[in-house]
Amino acid sequence: MKKALVTGITGQDGAYLAKLLVEKGYKVYGGHRKTSTPNYWRLHSLDIFNKVEFIPYDLLDSASISEILKISDPDEVYNTAAQSFVGTSFEQPLYTFDVTGSGVIRLLEEIKRLDKNIKFYQASSSEMYGIESSLIK
Template sequence: MQKRALITGITGQDGSYLAEFLLNKGYEVYGLVRRTSTTKLERISHIQDQIRLVSGDILDARSLQHVLELAQPDEVYNLAAQSFVPESWTQPILTGEVTALGVTRLLDAIHMVNPKIRFYQASTSEMFGKVRETPQNELTPFYPRSPYGVAKVYGHWITVNYRESYGLYACSGILFNHESPRRGLEFVTRKVTNAVARIEAGLQTELRLGNLDARRDWGYAPDYVEAMWLMLQQEEPDDYVIATGQTHSVYEWVVTAFNLAGLDWERYVVIDPKYVRPAEVELLVGDAGKAERQLGWKPTVHFQDLIQIMLEADRKMVHEEIV
């Protein structure tokens, strides 16, 4: 029989790639969307006629039960979150309600409606924060450095708790940074590649950034959604770090992007203190050895190629804007 999957956060970067991936696997795909006057469907517009969008809200437990009863999914992928880290300082309570308690509402709905549903929780490397060891693996202690990171730690442990308390097939994927042309413009990676494309075209003269010294483990989002699916295909539920094992600074990202365009970054980049976080995460790099051994997963796109993919997409977008 055709499998069914429900994706929360389907309109985001990961949700859109996951929906494509599952459709290619022959799934019937449902996507949870909040009913608003300005729902943004750009990332899934090309597959919108192949998926079923259902109205619900991660803040409303009853609506989640209704959606589960309607969709009757075999798998649920919880990608819904207030996921922009800087915003979590200005909206810490909302971040907690969505990114932390939203996980509990969804798990509880699964427990009540159909405990046989397999559940994926989108955990994050931001949970490691002020890292205790390098590289970080599934046993590394958490030390989050933002309200977002704190909320994600709650979401991670409540997933473990429901797995152990009720026997749910519930997994957490501890995903390190993963980017693509569908990344929002507010994120530094996309902000840089988009600015380079606009500077090339004469539409922009400067790029304002914060801390260039922060180091991250950056991968390619389509690689990472495959790992989500693989986690739910195993005999037993477990948690996995998904990462490239390579770390690079924001400075390296900037220099590489400008070099690919033949531009001198120092002529255009301005350091602006307003973009510096109240508490910075200085270094993240993951050990995905467990995922390689048990899931057979490996990243396929690495640092410079990832930047090239994003820059080319932004160049195309800028070209369409001009013409």
């Protein structure tokens, strides 16, 4: 059985992705922020709450990322975790960069250090580029 780690599992994309992976027969581990009270309503609504093993972690802490990777021992990592509110990205640009930029680098570095065979998927939004009147060069 393949194992997948889905970060940001309590968000819309993470929850629907977890449902798809469960339906495909994966053992799914869901990463959620240590610092927040998890909001599992999407997972209950999709009827997969009891089919996922949840692991708290901190995307801003390499040791925490290492721990979640060791516990889940995934074949695949799907990173849907992000600071996803556009308004907040302007109000708190450094925090947004830490989570959405540096957090990805921390994940990739820990994957490289632990097991280079883990497949990695990064979910992102076109919002990160803003509105452009011409092609980005």
